[in-house]
Amino acid sequence: EVQLVESGGGLVQPGGSLRLSCAASGFTFRSFAMSWVRQAPGKGLEWVSGISGSGGSTNYADSVKGRFTISRDNSKNTLYLHLNSLRAEDTAVYYCAKDRGVFRSYPLDYDYWGQGTLVTVSS
Amino acid sequence: EIVLTQSPGTLSLSPGERATLSCRASHSVSSSYLAWYQQKPGQAPRLLIYGASSRATGIPDRFTGSGSGTDFTLTISRLEPEDFAVYYCQQYGSARQTFGQGTKVEIK
Numbered sequence: 001e002v003q004l005v006e007s008g009g010g011l012v013q014p015g016g017s018l019r020l021s022c023a024a025s026g027f028t029f030r031s032f033a034m035s036w037v038r039q040a041p042g043k044g045l046e047w048v049s050g051i052s053g054s055g056g057s058t059n060y061a062d063s064v065k066g067r068f069t070i071s072r073d074n075s076k077n078t079l080y081l082h083l084n085s086l087r088a089e090d091t092a093v094y095y096c097a098k099d100r101g102v103f104r105s106y107p108l109d110y111d112y113w114g115q116g117t118l119v120t121v122s123s
Numbered sequence: 124e125i126v127l128t129q130s131p132g133t134l135s136l137s138p139g140e141r142a143t144l145s146c147r148a149s150h151s152v153s154s155s156y157l158a159w160y161q162q163k164p165g166q167a168p169r170l171l172i173y174g175a176s177s178r179a180t181g182i183p184d185r186f187t188g189s190g191s192g193t194d195f196t197l198t199i200s201r202l203e204p205e206d207f208a209v210y211y212c213q214q215y216g217s218a219r220q221t222f223g224q225g226t227k228v229e230i231k
Contacts, residue, residue, distance in 0.1 A: 035220075037168075045160075045168065045211055047220040059218055062124070095167055100179070108215040109158040111179060113167035 002026040002112045004096050009117030016086050016121070022079040022096030022114055030054070030074040033099040033107035036081045038092035039116070048094070049081065050107040057105060064090075086121045093118050125150050125214050127223035135231040142199040144226045146212035151192045156216035159188055159197045162225075163208045171210075172197065202228070 008020040020036070035050040049060045049070040058070050069082040079096050094117050097110035126149040136142055146157070155175035160168035170179040172188035175195055185200040199206055207230050212223040 037222075044225045045162075045213075045222040047213075047222065050220070061219060100170065100173060106215075106218075108156060108220075109170060109173040109213065110160075110168075111170050113169075115167055 002098065004098060004112055004114035006094065006096055006114045006117040009094065009119045011120045011122065012086055013123050014087060014121055018083045018086065018119060020081040020083065020094055020096075020117055020119070022081075024077045024079065024096075024098070027098070029072075029077040031102050033104050034072065034079045035097045035099070035107040035110065036070060036079075036094055037097050037110075037113075038090075038094045038119075040089075040092040043092075046092075051079070052105055053103065059106065083119065086119075088121050091119060091121045124219050125152065125217055125221055127212050127214055127221055129210075129212060129223035129226045131226060132224075133227045133229060135229050136202055137231045138202050138204055140202050142197075142202055142206070142228055144197040144199075144210055144228075146190075146195040146197070146223050148193040148195070148214060152195075152214045153216035155191050156214060157188075157190070157195050158213045158215065159186075160211045160213065161206075161208045162211065168211065199228075 003025045005023045036048040051070045067085045071080045098112040099107035100111040130145045157175045159172040162168045176188045187198045209225045
């Protein structure tokens with residue numbers, strides 16, 4: 001059974017940093033691209049960042065480029081998102097999501113999602 | 124960035140009725156790289172349709188995706204009680220993926 005479990009969310013002050021983790025199980029992690037998608041309270045979905053299965057290719061939404069860094073440790077079956085220079089508008093539930101297709105260079109569509117971790121940016 | 128506009132914002136229907144949801148893109152979506160997701164309160168999204176018209180694993184055949192270019196449609200042929208939720212379209216034909224703002228299907 002595929003499982004994605006996010007952790008690391010919490011309350012952080014504007015300008016602060018946080019690291020989110022997503023522990024994956026039930027599939028060959030290194031074979032699948034992954035993404036982070038966020039959802040502000042009461043709002044819609046926003047793609048944040050994606051990474052290839054090897055970790056060699058990454059891309060970011062303009063809203064987070066230069067502030068957030070996506071990475072993965074395939075030996076630990078874990079996806080990460082490093083959040084720096086946080087702003088109030090980064091407040092959201094952050095989901096990790098597994099690409100549906102195997103060995104794709106970029107994540108495209110997502111067949112499994114975690115339950116999300118809430119990041120609140122407030123003083 | 125490709126902007127996706129979903130309409131209507133809210134659809135009020137009764138169980139057994141047909142639901143038609145629209146997703147319009149600001150630029151053509153290459154290779155019909157468009158997906159539809161369903162999200163219920165407090166839950167993660169669930170993939171329904173990918174490639175504009177292919178049903179994801181385990182999705183009932185009352186869900187149908189169609190369209191190409193800039194105009195896409197999700198049709199639910201006969202609404203079941205569990206279908207009342209918010210639906211999002213997503214394009215992944217460009218490096219910057221984007222989602223629509225969502226259509227809420229509510230019980231009339």
